[in-house]
Amino acid sequence: MIALTLGDIHLTTAPHVACHGKGRKDRITPLTSQTRAVMRAWLTEQTGQPSDPLFPARTGHRLSRDAIEHRLAKHATTATTGCPSLNGKRVTMHTLRHTAAMRLLHAGVDTTVIALWLGHEQVATTGIYLHADLALKEQALARTKPPNTKPGRYHAPDTLITFLDGL
Known part of the structure; x- marks a missing residue:
């Protein structure tokens, strides 16, 4: 610590x-x-x-580590008043570390910079944040869409679904 x-x-x-x-x-x-x-x-x-x-x-x-964890739990409980989605969730120091990394990633900070801040030995370790966020994956796919296509998710036609269900 x-x-x-x-x-x-x-x-x-x-x-x-x-x-x-x-x-x-x-x-x-x-x-x-x-x-x-x-x-x-x-x-x-x-x-x-x-x-x-x-x-x-x-x-x-x-x-001590226990004292910090106790204070964090106390303030997380208090925070549920303004953010009910926190209710029942376990907030730890490591959770805050991951949250900070994800917020940096969402802000467009390069993973190499995030790796430096987190003290990761290798940048590849920071890649877990990329894999953890479906929204980032969808944004990346949206940037690669072919021209002249409608935005949005792909919806398979009923005939394809019927065929797949029959397998």
């Missing part, structure tokens, strides 16, 4: 989080302007050394 410290957050030009994580890999993750604003407000409340935890427990030490 990655233990972020106050020194890992950089909010000047090109705001980002720098961390040393699993597999001894260094990762740089850009921050959105909204996240930058929230982090700037959070850091004004924090005092301490750059080596101090970014999100400390009551004891001043870093939060």
